[in-house]
Amino acid sequence: MAIRIIREIGDEILTKQSREVTELTDRVSQLIDDMLETMHDAGGVGLAAPQVGVLKRVVVIDVSGEDEEPNPIIMINPRITASSGEQTGDEGCLSVPGKVGTVTRPDFVKAVYLDRDMKPCEIEATELLARAICHELDHLDGHLYVEKAEGDLRDTRTEEEE
Amino acid sequence: MKKTQSASDINEREAALDILMSGDVFLNEAIDAFFEKHPGIDKRSRAFIEALCVGVTERRLTLDHIISGFSTVKLKKMKPVVLWALRLGVYQLKYMDLVPPSAAVNESVKLVKKRGLAGLSGFVNAILRKVSASDVDAGFDGDLSLRYSTPEWIADLFVKTYGEEMAEKMLSASLEKAPLTARVCPGVNVTALAEELASEGAKAHPFECMEGVIFIDSLSSLNTCTAFLEGRFTIQDVSSQLVGYIASHISAKTVLDICAAPGGKALHAAQVLEGSHVLARDISEKKLSRIRENAKRLGCENITLEKFDATVFDEKSADAFDLVIADLPCSGLGVMGRKCDLKYRVSPEDIESLAALQKTILENAARYVKAGGYILYSTCTVTEAENVKQVENFLKEHSFESVPIDDKLPEVFRHESAASGYVQLLQGVDPCDGFFIALMKRLS
Numbered sequence: 001m002a003i004r005i006i007r008e009i010g011d012e013i014l015t016k017q018s019r020e021v022t023e024l025t026d027r028v029s030q031l032i033d034d035m036l037e038t039m040h041d042a043g044g045v046g047l048a049a050p051q052v053g054v055l056k057r058v059v060v061i062d063v064s065g066e067d068e069e070p071n072p073i074i075m076i077n078p079r080i081t082a083s084s085g086e087q088t089g090d091e092g093c094l095s096v097p098g099k100v101g102t103v104t105r106p107d108f109v110k111a112v113y114l115d116r117d118m119k120p121c122e123i124e125a126t127e128l129l130a131r132a133i134c135h136e137l138d139h140l141d142g143h144l145y146v147e148k149a150e151g152d153l154r155d156t157r158t159e160e161e162e
Numbered sequence: 163m164k165k166t167q168s169a170s171d172i173n174e175r176e177a178a179l180d181i182l183m184s185g186d187v188f189l190n191e192a193i194d195a196f197f198e199k200h201p202g203i204d205k206r207s208r209a210f211i212e213a214l215c216v217g218v219t220e221r222r223l224t225l226d227h228i229i230s231g232f233s234t235v236k237l238k239k240m241k242p243v244v245l246w247a248l249r250l251g252v253y254q255l256k257y258m259d260l261v262p263p264s265a266a267v268n269e270s271v272k273l274v275k276k277r278g279l280a281g282l283s284g285f286v287n288a289i290l291r292k293v294s295a296s297d298v299d300a301g302f303d304g305d306l307s308l309r310y311s312t313p314e315w316i317a318d319l320f321v322k323t324y325g326e327e328m329a330e331k332m333l334s335a336s337l338e339k340a341p342l343t344a345r346v347c348p349g350v351n352v353t354a355l356a357e358e359l360a361s362e363g364a365k366a367h368p369f370e371c372m373e374g375v376i377f378i379d380s381l382s383s384l385n386t387c388t389a390f391l392e393g394r395f396t397i398q399d400v401s402s403q404l405v406g407y408i409a410s411h412i413s414a415k416t417v418l419d420i421c422a423a424p425g426g427k428a429l430h431a432a433q434v435l436e437g438s439h440v441l442a443r444d445i446s447e448k449k450l451s452r453i454r455e456n457a458k459r460l461g462c463e464n465i466t467l468e469k470f471d472a473t474v475f476d477e478k479s480a481d482a483f484d485l486v487i488a489d490l491p492c493s494g495l496g497v498m499g500r501k502c503d504l505k506y507r508v509s510p511e512d513i514e515s516l517a518a519l520q521k522t523i524l525e526n527a528a529r530y531v532k533a534g535g536y537i538l539y540s541t542c543t544v545t546e547a548e549n550v551k552q553v554e555n556f557l558k559e560h561s562f563e564s565v566p567i568d569d570k571l572p573e574v575f576r577h578e579s580a581a582s583g584y585v586q587l588l589q590g591v592d593p594c595d596g597f598f599i600a601l602m603k604r605l606s
Contacts (some may be wrong), residue, residue: 031598046163061163088268092164100164102265135163151262 003038004052008097009096009144018048018055018140021076024118028058028076032116035060036072044094046132048139051095059136073123078113079139087127091135091145105131128146172203174472175250175269176276178214189219189503205382216504218246218253220337220502222313224302225249229255232292235285239446244282247273251290263294285476292366306333312505316495323546328591332544335590336498336505342381345398345406346374347460348433358389367448371574371593372407375400392458398426401496401587401597404575405487405540406430409603411570412536414438414484420472420527425453427489427540432457433463437518441483472523476530484535490520492541492548495587496596521555531604536565540599543587549598553584557602565601 007013022027031054039047039060046061061073085107092100109130112122125133135145146153184192193215199207218225221352229248230237237245251270254261267290274283275479302308306317306326310333320329342473347354356366356376363382369375376395381447384390384397406429409417419428432440442465446448455464470476472490493508493516494501520541527537539556541548557564563565564583568576574593577585584600 042164044164086268086272088265088272094164102262104268132163150264150268152258 001033001037001043004034006012006038006042006051006094007053009093009146011095013050013053013055014095014139014144016050016055017058017142019051020057020092021114024076024116028056029116031056031058032060032074034132036074039094040070042094045128045138047094047154048136050139050142057140059140061129061136063131063132072114075096075111075113075133075136076116076118078133078140080109080111080133080137081122082108082110083130083134084108086149087131089131091149093135093145096144096146096153098155099146099153100155101146101153103131103145103148103150104150105134109133134141164560171490172200172207174207174210175214176255177203177211178218178250179243179246179273181211181215182250183242183383189215190501193259200413202327207559207589213258214250214253216449217257218249221253221257222249224308225252225311227302227308228252229289232289232296236562241279241282243277243279244274244286247271247286248289251286252293252414252428254289255290255294267291267294289296305332310334310337312336312498316505316508319545322543324588328588331590332588332596333514333590336398338356338499338590340399340497340499340595342379342397343369343375343399343403344378344395345403345430346376346395347393348374350394352376355389355394359387362387369400369593372400372572373401375403376531391459393534396429396456398427398430398556400594401542401592401599402426402489403430403596404571404594404597404599405489405535405538406434407458408538408567408599409485409487410434412485412601413584416483416526416532417441417485417487418479418483419443419487419531420523420530421451421488421491422489425456427487428453428461429456430554431487432462433460433483438464438582441468442464443468443472445469445471473519475526479530479604481532483530484532486530486535486537487540488524488527488537488539490523492520492543493545494517494542496542496544496587496598498593499589513545513547520548520552524552524556528556528562528604533606535604537562537602537604538599539602540597542595542597544586544596549586549600550579550584551599553602561605562602563605565603567599567601570601590606 034045045063047060049056057077059075060072062070064071083106086104087107088104090100091103108126110124111133115121181192181196193212217517247270251266253265271287274286307314312333320332348576352368359366365379366376369493409431414425417431417438417440419442422428423444428440428442442453447469453467493513494504498505530539566581566583568580579585587594587597589596
């Protein structure tokens with residue numbers, strides 16, 4: 001296991017389309033382990049493979065609270081099949097450090113994906129998990145939340161000092 | 163994705179809506195009750211919820227004026243959820259620079275939908291978008307009531323009593339966030355205490371006009387602050403500390419605080435009057451237990467607490483005290499900055515009935531004082547009826563004389579009237595809350 005370097009906004013790779021994973025190789029397993037470790041280390045709730053420089057359709061998400069057991073979801077080749085409702089709230093991204101912006105997302109999404117054993121799964125999500133799924137899947141298609149933010153991005157640091 | 167505040171599961175604006183709609187209770191009580199019921203909310207969310215509730219409440223008249231300018235529906239005819247969602251939205255648009263306008267509008271629209279009024283979400287959306295697009299300056303030149311969101315009769319009363327310029331300063335100060343003020347206990351080194359607080363991440367700076375007073379900023383919690391728990395300081399506004407300050411210049415062995423809760427003045431007197439004993443009375447057992455806790459924390463042993471109704475005369479206390487502290491129930495117009503919904507609750511009739519209540523209690527106080535003893539009368543308001551007139555009437559009807567206090571006050575508070583035995587301090591004019599204090603001596 002290793003913590004990988006998180007690519008930041010401005011890095012070309014974050015704008016590129018990722019490719020489907022066709023078979024579960026050792027390299028993919030290693031990638032997943034590293035992504036989990038990198039995400040937890042950075043205090044993130046989600047991380048997509050392009051953020052660590054790998055153009056594969058792999059994301060990891062963990063929305064468990066600080067006091068709860070970690071509960072990571074590993075998604076390979078994920079695809080949103082249904083969404084509804086709206087939620088407007090602040091979003092940040094490990095690739096856009098120190099910033100936060102307001103983004104409107106669906107309040108409910110349904111997605112299909114392969115788990116880390118390549119077994120087909122389906123998930124229904126609301127609130128924060130729905131937001132995280134949308135955010136991470138955007139990365140796989142080369143999009144960042146900053147394209148969708150309403151108004152300007154704000155500095156998290158000045159907000160904390162208040 | 164990175165974890166952020168609003169992405170957590172509490173909807174702050176919905177929480178604010180719930181608190182604001184909790185009916186006929188004081189806002190600070192409604193806020194406390196909500197956080198007690200929802201203990202998991204983190205510090206930043208709490209701060210935002212509180213800022214929304216306090217802001218919407220203290221600006222309510224101004225917000226309503228703005229809304230009515232864009233709505234063909236009268237405010238009184240609107241459903242409460244719709245009206246409060248609009249107030250929340252307009253407040254964020256006009257007074258919260260950090261909230262993007264789109265979020266201010268969208269969140270209010272969502273609140274209305276979520277409360278089952280989807281049919282009215284278009285109405286809310288339309289009004290908020292119009293407000294957002296307009297540059298309604300919330301200045302309202304010349305109209306003090308609208309500009310400072312204060313009922314007209316209060317603004318008029320201030321102007322009539324103190325003149326336009328002073329009234330404006332007072333009203334403006336009533337919208338400022340009042341600082342957290344601490345009284346440093348006797349024998350504690352102020353500089354060392356300030357340094358200790360700084361090491362805990364708080365900012366503390368001494369008040370240059372009065373010894374033993376510090377203002378504290380960004381203290382995370384009193385309940386984890388060692389210096390507070392060890393009783394080296396306590397929370398008390400400058401104006402309220404003046405009571406103990408004046409008392410320290412009087413020689414008194416037996417002291418009665420006739421309406422003691424929350425206890426700051428009684429404890430202050432107990433700490434500064436060496437060899438004295440303070441009897442602190444209050445009508446509420448619940449409030450007395452708070453005084454008891456504070457007395458314990460401050461290590462005050464020369465204080466006794468007793469549940470007693472100040473309007474009832476107590477035969478046993480007749481002629482028994484060298485000093486009676488009478489900090490009496492009042493309209494509170496000097497502390498509007500600390501209790502942001504007070505201004506909507508007080509009526510002109512209340513001032514009359516409070517003045518009558520104060521008169522009744524002062525009657526009793528007069529009989530508790532020994533010949534040659536003192537009454538230290540105070541209120542946290544600025545109306546003449548409750549203050550200077552109350553004292554004048556009292557002196558007319560009793561064999562008491564006023565005692566000059568110019569030698570018993572820090573220099574900054576020595577107004578001309580101090581030589582005649584009283585001062586009226588005004589928020590925004592004096593460096594403290596609005597407050598009245600008078601010293602009277604029973605003739606031998």
